[in-house]
Amino acid sequence: MNNTFQLDGEEIPFTPGQTIMQAATAHGSYIPHLCWHPDFSVHGSCKLCTVKVNGRFGSSCTMEAQPGMEVENRTAELDDKRRTLLQMLFVEGNHFCPSCEKSGDCKLQATAYELKMMSPHFDMFYPDRPVDASHPDILLDFNRCIMCGLCVAASREADGKNIFAMGGRGLLGRRVHVSSESGKLADTDFAATDRAASICPVGVILSKRRGFVVPIGRRTYDLAPISAQVTEKAP
Amino acid sequence: MTFELETAIAPEKLRRVAIDPVSRVEGHGKVTILLDDDNKVHQVRLHIVEFRGFEKFIQGRPYWEVPVMVQRLCGICPVSHHLAASKAMDMMLGVKELTPTAEKIRRLMHYGQILQSHALHFFHLSSPDLLFGFGSNVAARNIVGVVAAHPEIAKKGVLLRKYGQEVIRMTAGKRVHGTGSIPGGVNKSLSDGERADLLKDIYQMVAWSRDAVGMIRQLFEQNLAEYNDFGRFRSSGMCLVRADGAMDLYHGGLRARDTDGNTLFDHFNYGRYWEVIAEDVKPWSYMKFPFFKSLGPDDGSYRVGPLTRVTQCDSIPTPLADKEREEFMAFDGGSVTGATLGYHWARMIEMLHAAESIKDLLHDDDILGHDLMATGQRQQRGVGVIEAPRGTLIHHYRVDENDLVIRANLIVSTTHNNQAMNTAVREVAKKYLNGREITEGLLNHIEVAIRAFDPCLSCATHALGQMPLEVAIVGADGRVLDEATRDHRGLTRESS
Ligand code: SF4
Ligand code: FES
Helix, strand or coil, X not given: CCCEEEECCEEEECCCCCEHHHHHHHHCCCCCCCCCCCCCCCCCCCCCCEEEECCEEEECCCCECCCCCEEEXXXXXXXXXXXXXXXXXXXXXXXXXXXXXXXXCCXXXXXXXXXXXXXXXXXXXXXXXXXXXXXXXXXXXXXXXXXXXXXXHHHHHHCCCCCEEEECCHHHHCEEEECCCCCCHHHCCCCXXXXXXXXXXXXXXXXXXXXXXXXXXXXXXXXXXXXXXXXXXXX | CCCCCCCCCCHHHXXXXXXXXXXXXXXXXXXXEEECCCCCEEEEEEEECCCXXXXXXXXXXXXXXXXXXXXXXXXXXXXXXXXHHHHHHHHHCCCCCCCHHHHHHHHHHHHHHHHHHHHHHHHHHHHHHHHHCCCCCCCCCCHHHHHHHCHHHHHHHHHHHHHHHHHHHHHHCCCCCCCCEEXXXXXXXXXXXXXXXXXXXXXXXXXXXXXXXXXXXXXXXXCHHHHHHCCCCCCEEEXXXXXXXXXXXXXXXXXXXXXXXCEEEEEECHHHHHHCEEEECCCCCCCCEEEECCCHHHHCCEECCHHHHXXXXXXXXXXXXXXXXXXXXXXXXHHHHHCCCHHHHHHHHHHHHHHHHHHHHHCCHXXXXXXXXXXXXXXXXXXXXXXXXXXXXXXXXXXXXXXXXXXXXEECHHHHCHHHHHHHHHHHHHHHHCCCCCCHHHXXXXXXXXXXXXXXXXXXXXXXXXXXXXXXXXXXXXXXXXXXXXXXXXXXXXXX
């Protein structure tokens, strides 16, 4: 059997060792995801990439592609579950899109549009999360953290620094923390040029003093929906 | 200004009707009227529940978010907050002058806002009262009634508003809650195509705005005595003016005159507004009462908005509007310049000025430029003042060394006009309601007076033309004689 599998009836080629996500992405097919990034090791936490492989649920970012697999992806059933996951992410944080400068460039927002999420559905948690503005060039607004772990991975794997770590207890306490004695970003050797400074899919890690410079209509997801912008070299 | 009727002489004998801010939607208006034994109006108060929580909400947020965030304050004129906050942050960044493109794009956005807001205020919200009569049949006294009886007028109103919204969309990125203005400049200019699109209709908009001035003038001619007298009172006033004394709705120095027209301050640097204005607190209202410091809290209240701007400026820098200003000032020996309903006339003159200004800007190549941002020497504080459709709007922020807002103070036009609206409502109540049973028509007279200043108190458009109002008449024995509420369900009454 040759090295292909079926994704919603479409034939996707793969090289042995590739995950379903990697192969689909290389082929330009969109599987919704938030914590996966082509450049970093797999975190497998958001579960948005859940697909059905030969009738069974699995995470496409962790599951290796096998010849002849029948993979369901954008079915009503799966998108419905993904929508619920998104709604839970929205209510667990403080996501106030209208005044967030990441609006239009945010993967969480773009994915919510893609999956036609019309309301948060659940009651908002309004967790009490801090803003860390101590660093001269970078602002951290933890209100928006979705705990994808990408900053942790980027800092460790690309920058060799270990600036961020997952921590805290419980649903409301758990979020990314800064690994310094004071817990402040200013007390680390973080730099605005670090890969981790530009990795956050939502609006937590932001360059200071340059909000809203791109006008509405020219932002990433104004141009095309997220499903039409599948590239192996995500930013 | 007199404060007669604001406070009853022996209020212990009268039952006070308390308002509970929690049960009220933001900006809910409530009028209470207390009567004595002879059924004479004894006390009239307009209570406005102002949403001050916003100033807290902004604390701890990065400054560059503020111009976008504050737009949530108002459904009718978000652009005014967007621009006032941007101007404050310009100052905080030490930007003394914007690039020509940025300045003109912001002005274009502002004039678009004036046009759409004034059109909404006049045609959608106020023209039903003026065309059909203040106490006319409530079923027809709305924009739908205007569409049926005067389709041409209604159409112009709708299209003027739409045009203003298009100007906003092209400069801010969206019709409501755009992002165009940012600290230090703007994030976009106009493309050739956008300019051509706007140029197509602008001459029509200028002509229609001129017609609108003619229409309110005619209404005054037909009802001169009633219009001139309606809620009339003498007041000080404040507005921005340009360095040469001309009207400037986007930028300038503060000019204030007292009730006799004497100058209190002129070309005053708004960056130090607190040297001339203070805010008084009254036990019965959640909204503050600003006053001129030089006159003190008892005599220092003032009004802001179109009437003040048109009567206090030395000229209007566009020819058609300036001609209308001259005629307005001279009309009936100048009597209208002090009339509460003169606000509508002045408002239409400003709408014409906005349309003419848009036309001029569309012919200026700077609006196509690409030099959008300016920089300066960072400060800790910024004040931005703009003439919003309803009046002077002050935004004041302190920003810490980490770029977070640590303090915010906003004085919106409704607050400036708080005392003036109270006085106007009192005058109207004295004249029309005195001792009579409340009908929807009489109640609407109060609303007409408030609406001359403010289309809807809340900065919230969800109750378009259906301002929630309550009136309670309480006898000297504390008995509620009559009570009426007007909200989205219409008039509900409970008489004892
Ligand atoms: S800060 Fe951003 S990148 Fe890091 S875990 Fe949170 S959402 Fe992910
Ligand atoms: S993308 Fe696979 S679990 Fe998040």
